[in-house]
Amino acid sequence: MSELDPTERLLRSCRGEPVDRPPVWLMRQAGRYLPAYRRVREQVTFLELCRDVDRAVEVSLQPIDEVGSEAVIFFSDIFTPIPGMGVEVDFAPGPVMAEPIRTAAQVEALRVPDPRESVPYVFEIQRTLRRELASREIPLLGFAGAPFTLAAYLVEGSGSRHFGTWKRMLWQEPELARALLARLTEMTVGYLNAQIEAGAHAVQLFDTWAGMLSPAEYREWVQPSHREIAAKVDRSAAPLILYVNDGAHVLEEAAESGADVVSLDWRIDLAEAARRVGSRVSLQGNLDPCALAAPPETIAKLVADLARDAAPARGHILNLGHGCLPETPVEGVRAFIAAAKGLGASA
Ligand code: 1CP
DSSP states (O other): OOOOOHHHHHHHHHHTOOOSSOOBOOTTOSSTTSHHHHHHHTTSOHHHHHHOHHHHHHHHHHHHHHHOOSSEEOSOOTTTTSGGGTOOEEESSSEEESSOOOSHHHHHHOOOOOHHHHSHHHHHHHHHHHHHHHTTTOOEEEEEEOHHHHHHHHHHSSOOSSOHHHHHHHHHOHHHHHHHHHHHHHHHHHHHHHHHHHTOSEEEEEESSGGGSOHHHHHHHTHHHHHHHHHHSOTTTSOEEEEETTOGGGHHHHHTSSOSEEEOOTTSOHHHHHHHHTTSOEEEEEEOGGGGGSOHHHHHHHHHHHHHHHTTSSOEEEEESSOOOTTOOHHHHHHHHHHHHHHHHHO
């Protein structure tokens, strides 16, 4: 097959159409492992960086020039749209709520504003990126946090090992938990559709904490919001990628969410995942981010193994199994992307 441009390659892979080789990008590809990011970050706080259109565009583009990534994810955080709902959030370095959400009155007070008004800079960043990327034919990815993961932080008040307060709420005050998830689902649908309108070629939903539930709990507390989002987001304009961290035990449920792509962490082999999902969805992943500390030859072998294992899937996007870590050697990231690009040459 003749060489596709990176946008066409990504969109075709999402939809399970033939490609010359798998596309490649990395979750958290803009961040502290890059000296160029650290230089920008020294001048501003994380929140300022997310709201500063010029700087956010600059760090979003860094992975293209610095490591050769083939997609751009706009620089932001899953908590960016939350202050617009009336919740005060700070970063230290993860999200911290001034007042954790624990009562019905707090849930009822949550607003679902038009994101174009509450976070206009997000769409300005995306429109600018689309213009910057047009000549390079690089796709732009939008994203949002999934309702379950957002709720976990909102109720707990910050990151946590087990999110015990949030999990107790599921059992002690299920109606309150359901109301919170419903509000977040409505916000997420509007937020993703506004990103698609601003030019995102594809959008990713990050469910970092959904994997801590049993399969039955996942079907009750997670899958309904994924399905509602997949049904209401304009997937004809932009495919939906669903990332469920630690989700090998709920792979079938993720494949039946209505998303176009399921993004997996490294705890499952792509060959097994491909067998289990069949032709329902494409796959994304799934190198352990720590493996980027290996020598370049080892990384090249790991990339070839991932591509081979994922070959029976209807489509595959090469990526990590979770976000790139701050300690990651830049050379390891370059080796990962170079190996992915080399897959076409040997095919
Ligand atoms: O100090 C700094 O420079 C801030 C560190 C940082 C960065 C670089 C945070 C705070 N967020 C981000 C960017 C970010 N976060 C992106 C940017 C785009 C990219 O390059 O991929 C994205 C997509 C996210 C998404 C995100 N934030 C998730 C979901 C994905 C995942 O990694 O699991 C989650 C759970 C968060 C919360 C968050 N924000 C920041 C931190 C340190 C955390 C984790 C908090 C914790 O639970 O410990």
